[in-house]
Amino acid sequence: AVAYAIKNAGEDIDVTDKMEISATVKLTDDSKIRIRGGKGVGTVTKHGLPVPVGEGAINPTPRKMIEEAIREVLPSGKGVEVTISAPEGEKVAEKTQNLKLGIVGGVSILGTTGVVRPLSMTAYRRSLVPQIDVALAQNYERIFLVPGNIGEKLAKQNFKIPEDAIVQTGDFMGYMLKMAVEKGAKEITIFGHPGKLAKLAAGIFNTHHKMGDARMEVIAAYAGAAGADTILIQKILQSNTTEETLKFLEQAKLLQLTFNQIAEQACLRSVERVKNKSKISVIIVSMDGTILGTSKNARSMIQ
Incomplete structure (x- = not known):
């Protein structure tokens, strides 16, 4: 029997x-219930997810x-084999983080209640967290939090950071910091462009522009502290x-x-946010991967 939704x-x-x-x-005679993924449902290939590899x-x-x-x-004494399929799943999965998480060949079947509620922001934040689980399952001593694709690309290409050690946070740096610490991350490096990371120095941990935009004010303040007229x-x-400010400062x-001062303050704010429960460092880079500034405790990493 087949049913569609x-x-x-x-x-x-x-x-x-x-x-x-x-x-x-498909009914069976062994009293067991087996649930499998069919076409378009991904297969787990990395440890750290709530489903076993394979x-x-x-x-x-x-x-x-x-x-x-x-x-x-189910009739008494009977078992059943259930195959869940999503015909368009493999194509749709290309728009998700599944490949990064080690889920290949299709989408994931997720959920907590079976009821869809209007919680788009909450659902999106939650979808980012499995990256932390995968990173910690690989036993990396340090995980890298990056705002998005550009940060991840630069971390991999310019600094040879393993892909599984990199966690994209979107605009939710504060939330992802908290989750990383709760899940046991001992060392965290925040890595990315000043357009996002300068906000952390001002205590703005949801970096979406609608939640607060103090980029120029932060850069101007620390430029003044560095001696700018x-x-x-x-x-x-x-x-x-922020790219325009780099030219003036250079x-x-x-x-x-x-930017060393901005990175140091962003680091201090981050440590405060997680109540000093993890070693946190900050590296700020330009769009081409040039290091603009680091917190003091990150300098040994880039020498």
Whole structure:
């Protein structure tokens, strides 16, 4: 028997919205319930996820819900094999983080209640956390938090950081710091562009522009502390992008001193945020991967 359903993501930002998902059920005589991933459901290849390596990426809660529903109607003495498929899953998975997490060949079957609620931001934040689990399962002594794709690319290409040790945070640096510490990360390096990391020095840990944008003010303040005159400070405050400020600071020979101070303050703010429960360092880089500044405890890493 085969049954189909169309995924309804509600208000969540979800690439699987309106995707067809099917369950193929075959009765057996051994009283066991087996749940497998079929076409379009990914296979787990890395440790650290809640599903064992080699199995279909169907998380424990959906598995439990499927099993409970089956037991309500399963005849005594009978078993069942259930294959969950998503015909478009492999294509849709290209738009997710599955490959980075070690889930190949399709989407993941996730969920906590089976009910979609309008919690898009919460759902998105939650979707980032498995990266931490994968990194810690690989026994890396240090994990690297980066705001997004550019930071990850630079960390891998310019600094040879292993992919599994890199965790993308999106705009939720504060949340991901907290989760990394809760899950046992002992050493964390925050790595990325000043457009995001300068905000941390001001205590802004949700780096979306709608939540606060003090980039130019932070750079101007620390440029002043480094010796910038009024004219340079005004140029920084009137800049359209953080990249534009780099040119002014370089001309004044204040670039490294300014961003070392910003990185140090971002580090101190981050340590405060997690109540000193992890060793945290900060490295700020330009778009081409040039190191602009580091916290004091990160300098030995780049020598």
